[in-house]
Amino acid sequence: MEDPWQRAYDFAVEVARKAGAEIRNAGDSEIRVMTKSSTVDLVTKTDERVEKIIIGSLIEEFGEGTHCFIGEESVAKGEPCILTDKPTWIIDPVDGTTNFVHGFPFVAVSIAFAVNKQLEFGVVYSCLEDKMYKARKGKGAFCNNEQIQVSDVKDIHKSIIISEHGTDRSPEKVTKIFSTMQKILCIPVHGLRGSGTAATNMCLVATGAVEAFFEIGIHCWDIAAGAVIVQEAGGILLDVDGGPFDLMSRRMISANNDTIAKRIIKEIEIFPVARDDTPAETQ
Known part of the structure; x- marks a missing residue:
């Protein structure tokens, strides 16, 4: 039986890498800082642009209206944050915006996919480190294609x-x-x-x-x-x-x-x- 979500998983990795390149290449003009819920809840033009790139790429690949989206910047602008049974992408285009603004070298693109309210896969691209983390339900977790595992420490x-x-x-x-x-x-x-x-x-x-x-x-x-x-x-x-x-x-x-x-x-x-x-x- 054909795997219904492998194509989506592979494309998510591709889109995350593309988004990470946009973040790395962002010019100083894009790091104009705005705020959301408070003076320390920051957002930049890069956050907004990268989310548009991610969602636009997914719509182009899978078609308008076939999937739902929950994106950090979309929700900040008033879009609903409701997880339904429909195939849904959950997106943080720039996780670590404050780090990005200050040049602190941990910034990630985070893309997850859920169906029937259950998470099917997740992709996290730590773009300044060039580390691509990814996992599919039941198929293991990887960093730059090497399988990863939690520590065995119990103490x-x-x-x-x-x-x-x-x-x-x-x-x-x-x-x-x-x-x-x-x-x-x-x-x-x-x-x-x-x-x-x-x-x-x-x-x-x-x-x-x-x-x-x-x-x-x-x-x-x-x-x-x-x-x-x-x-x-x-x-x-x-x-x-x-x-x-x-x-x-x-x-x-x-x-x-x-x-x-x-x-x-x-x-x-x-x-x-x-x-x-x-x-x-x-x-």
Whole structure:
């Protein structure tokens, strides 16, 4: 029986590489910084242009109206963020915009594909490193065509944990974020890290470079592709309260195994965030 999504998977890799080249070649004129939800939630002309290139390429390849799209910049402009049963592309054109603006060398293109609300594949192109991460459900995870696997560390004291502080600067949330980080450091663990891009952080879990990544306040487009890559590399995904992973919940821990994940979960101070699929007018 013919694989219905192999063509889409192969094309996603091609489009991600094309988008990454656009990011690398962006001139200074495109790094004019604008803001979205706050003064630290940045967007550039490159974010918007690259998303248009990705979506335009997919429509040209697969036809108008055959697939749905959830794109970070489209949602920021008011498009709905609803995951249906229809074939759906979930796109972050420039994951790590703040890094891009400042020249910090971790910027990724993240493209995922879901059918019947289930993620089928994910592609993350860390374009400044020229590392192409990809995974299909049931077929393993790869970086530059070499198969990758999570680490086998089970001792929390020998782990590196990765997280981010997000773009919400409300004092009560910042206090909880840094309190959580302090408690994890004092377990103790070998270290805490952060690349500035959720997609890259998840790929670092998948390669075994770190044992876990967690964050509250992320969006579905930040983590959809990475979710497939982590799972296909042998890792797990959970809600930060230990329950099942929910792509639209804006909170997640990905880890190499259940032992590490549950030990980190004990230290996480949870705060409320609106779901991605909650209409803006009700938030």
